[in-house]
Structure formats: C-alpha cells, structure tokens
Amino acid sequence: MTLPIYHLPVVQNWDCHVCGTCCQEYRVTVTEAERLRIEAQGWDREADLAGREPFLPHDAKRGLSVLNHRDDDSCVFLSDAGRCRIHERFGYETKPLACRLFPFVLVPVAEEWRVGIRFACPSAAANKGRAIGAHNESLAEFAAKLAEREGLTRRPDGSLTPPPPLERRPNVEWKEILQIVEVLLGFLRNRRQPMELRLRRCLALASAMRPLRLERLESKQIRDLVEVMARTVEQETTIEPSMVAAPTWVGRILFRQAAALYTRKDHGPKRGLPGRGRWALFRAACRFSRGRGMMPRMHQHIPVVSFEDLETPRGPLSVEAEEILERYYTLKVGALQFCGAASFGLPFWEGLESLALTLPILLWLSRAYGDRPRHEAVVEALTIVDDHVGFNPVLATRRQRLGFRILARRGELARLIAWYSR
Numbered sequence: 224m225t226l227p228i229y230h231l232p233v234v235q236n237w238d239c240h241v242c243g244t245c246c247q248e249y250r251v252t253v254t255e256a257e258r259l260r261i262e263a264q265g266w267d268r269e270a271d272l273a274g275r276e277p278f279l280p281h282d283a284k285r286g287l288s289v290l291n292h293r294d295d296d297s298c299v300f301l302s303d304a305g306r307c308r309i310h311e312r313f314g315y316e317t318k319p320l321a322c323r324l325f326p327f328v329l330v331p332v333a334e335e336w337r338v339g340i341r342f343a344c345p346s347a348a349a350n351k352g353r354a355i356g357a358h359n360e361s362l363a364e365f366a367a368k369l370a371e372r373e374g375l376t377r378r379p380d381g382s383l384t385p386p387p388p389l390e391r392r393p394n395v396e397w398k399e400i401l402q403i404v405e406v407l408l409g410f411l412r413n414r415r416q417p418m419e420l421r422l423r424r425c426l427a428l429a430s431a432m433r434p435l436r437l438e439r440l441e442s443k444q445i446r447d448l449v450e451v452m453a454r455t456v457e458q459e460t461t462i463e464p465s466m467v468a469a470p471t472w473v474g475r476i477l478f479r480q481a482a483a484l485y486t487r488k489d490h491g492p493k494r495g496l497p498g499r500g501r502w503a504l505f506r507a508a509c510r511f512s513r514g515r516g517m518m519p520r521m522h523q524h525i526p527v528v529s530f531e532d533l534e535t536p537r538g539p540l541s542v543e544a545e546e547i548l549e550r551y552y553t554l555k556v557g558a559l560q561f562c563g564a565a566s567f568g569l570p571f572w573e574g575l576e577s578l579a580l581t582l583p584i585l586l587w588l589s590r591a592y593g594d595r596p597r598h599e600a601v602v603e604a605l606t607i608v609d610d611h612v613g614f615n616p617v618l619a620t621r622r623q624r625l626g627f628r629i630l631a632r633r634g635e636l637a638r639l640i641a642w643y644s645r
C-alpha cells in the first residue's frame with residue numbers, strides 16, 4: 224500500500240513552461256530497467272542522437288547510468304526545437320522517472336510523502352502554473368515508483384524510512400521530529416516579522432535544543448519542553464537586526480567560500496568559470512577569500528559585479544520578496560528537504576543550519592541584480608542558490624560541513640543573516 228501525498232498549506236504553483244532548463248542543466252540518472260526500456264525504443268544513433276551513445280555509465284554497483292549530453296550540454300534526446308524526443312515519439316509516460324519528477328521532490332516523512340519543490344526550476348521560483356495539488360495523481364504514481372526503485376517498504380511504525388537523527392543516534396521518533404518541525408513552521412509563517420528574524424529564531428531554537436538528550440524523555444515531556452523552548456526563543460531573540468553584532472573576519476571568509484560554492488555552475492549553457500579548468504577555479508577561490516575587486520563569474524546568469532557592490536546594503540526587502548522567501552523556506556522545512564533522505568543523510572539541526580546559510584547568500588547575491596525590482600532579484604538569486612540545496616554532494620563533504628559548523632557554533636550564521644538583511 225502506498226503512503227498518502229501530503230501538501231503543506233503553502234500557495235505554491237507549478238507547470239512546465241518548456242524552458243528546457245532541466246534538459247540542459249542536469250545529468251539525469253536512469254536505472255537499468257529504464258535504460259533497457261529506452262534502448263528497446265530503437266533509437267538511431269546517427270539520425271536521432273547526432274552519433275552519440277544514449278547513455279554513459281554512472282554507478283555500476285547500483286546499475287545506474289546517466290543520459291548522455293551533446294557538446295552544448297543539452298540532453299542527447301533534446302531536439303533542436305527544444306522538445307524531448309522520447310516524449311514526442313513514445314509519450315510522456317515513457318520518459319525516465321527523474322525527468323517526470325522534476326522539479327518535485329518527494330520525501331518520505333513518517334506515514335506520508337511530503338511534496339517539496341526545486342526553486343532551481345524558473346517556473347517554480349516564479350510560482351507559475353497550477354497549484355501543486357493539481358499534480359496529485361502523477362505525484363502518487365511517482366511516489367509508488369520511487370518506493371519500488373529504492374526498495375522502501377513499511378516499517379513497524381508505518382513509515383518508509385527512519386527519522387533523521389536530530390544530532391546523533393539514538394534518536395527520537397517521527398512524532399517528536401514533526402513536533403519540532405511544527406514549531407519551526409510557526410516561526411517561519413509569522414508574517415509580522417521579516418524573514419531574517421524568523422530564520423534567526425529557528426537557529427536560536429537549534430542552538431538551544433542541540434545539547435538536549437531528548438531520547439531520554441517521554442513524548443509528553445518532549446512536547447512540553449519544545450513549547451517552553453519556543454516561547455523562550457521568541458522572547459529572547461534580538462528583534463532589531465542592527466542590534467546584532469556584525470560577522471567577524473572568520474565568518475566573512477567562510478561565508479564567501481560558501482557563496483562561491485552556492486553560486487557556481489559547472490555544466491550547461493549557464494556554466495561559469497568552473498568550465499575553464501582547475502587553475503581558473505583556484506584563482507576564483509582566492510579572489511572569493513580576499514573579497515575585493517570583481518566577483519569571478521561562477522555562473523553566466525550573474526551580472527558582472529564587484530564584491531564592494533555586493534557589500535552595499537539595499538534596505539529591507541519588499542513585501543513581495545518576503546512572500547517569496549516565506550514560500551521557499553516553509554516548503555524546504557515542512558517537506559524536510561534540508562536533512563535526512565532528501566539531503567545526503569544530514570542530521571536535522573545541522574541540515575537546518577546549512578539551509579539557513581542560504582538566506583544571507585541569497586540576500587547578498589540578489590544585490591547583483593540592482594537594476595531589477597527587489598522580488599525579481601530574489602527570484603534570480605533563488606534559482607541559482609537552490610540548484611545546490613539537497614543536490615550538490617560537495618555540501619555534505621566533511622570539509623564543507625566543518626565550515627558550516629564553525630559558522631553556526633560561533634554564532635556567525637545569525638550575524639550574517641542580520642548583516643545581509645540591511
């Protein structure tokens with residue numbers, strides 16, 4: 224029996240507007256069964272695929288391949304008219320699951336599938352299309368296929384996967400995790416406050432609760448404790464961002480290194496400096512550390528801009544920009560896209576801090592689009608930064624995690640959020 228699909232109470236819309244971004248930007252992984260099925264469709268290497276193999280090996284142990292790409296980085300099945308040849312010739316249902324699922328992210332949470340979305344898709348970031356509930360039938364089908372592909376079966380508590388550890392194992396149950404998620408969502412939906420304060424409150428809760436050994440407590444004790452902590456955090460978090468101390472030089476250097484990672488584009492038509500080899504990348508990393516002069520073009524869609532421009536405050540966000548950020552963070556947190564199964568197995572609190580770091584990076588990067596209305600600048604920055612959230616394995620490497628941990632434990636993360644909200 225498949226688990227139900229759960230939508231968060233967030234106004235999020237989406238429909239494919241055939242921009243072709245996903246077919247040009249991403250490496251699509253296919254299972255062995257999908258590869259065999261597509262090969263059996265009888266593609267002519269020369270006439271259909273410009274003389275290329277349709278697949279390249281990816282992970283032999285798991286029987287995975289990736290779709291091959293052309294010189295311009297577009298998928299080998301993408302036609303000159305920007306349409307998927309598999310779709311055109313054999314129907315939508317015959318495309319690889321990953322292509323059909325994008326930009327949705329289905330996360331098994333307790334006894335349901337939660338629906339997240341990738342804002343790296345321009346239509347998702349711009350909230351264009353039908354309400355995502357309209358895609359329920361397809362989502363239910365994808366969820367069943369995903370469970371089958373990953374070999375997920377119901378556990379004794381009814382869930383498909385164990386809950387992500389809060390900090391380390393032994394762990395609390397799904398019920399307790401969801402209580403904490405509700406508290407975080409309460410902070411994130413509080414429209415009387417700017418998003419920067421809402422996220423600083425989430426971080427304050429993380430830092431207050433991290434040392435607690437919740438697994439030793441009864442469920443009711445945990446619920447009471449979480450409520451008390453939430454009230455304390457609400458009362459004690461500094462309201463005015465100008466009253467929060469500025470980030471130190473350590474925080475700034477680690478921030479720019481993280482920003483370099485979140486703004487880079489390694490393949491596709493928007494590929495930036497990383498496409499020019501290791502030496503160019505090394506020099507770019509040095510310039511990000513110095514933080515002076517022109518910012519290296521890590522991504523073709525980022526305008527030419529200096530680090531000094533990016534450090535110039537632009538004042539509080541507009542109401543529209545705040546709404547976009549609320550939609551983004553509510554979906555990411557509510558669908559648990561920041562930890563566990565959806566994010567390289569990161570523990571809950573660590574994943575939350577890693578997600579919170581995207582806010583100062585978004586605010587900083589949106590300053591590069593100074594000629595655009597504030598909400599459009601935020602959407603541009605979101606499509607670039609979210610490309611990495613939950614999908615760039617470098618973010619989960621030991622080295623990166625150490626950098627993020629230093630930022631969080633030294634209190635630099637909250638300082639950066641306040642600093643770049645100016």
Ligand code: SF4
Pocket residue numbers: 245246251290298299300301302306307308309310318319322
């Ligand atoms: S198979 Fe089709 S939908 Fe998938 S990436 Fe290639 S062209 Fe796009």
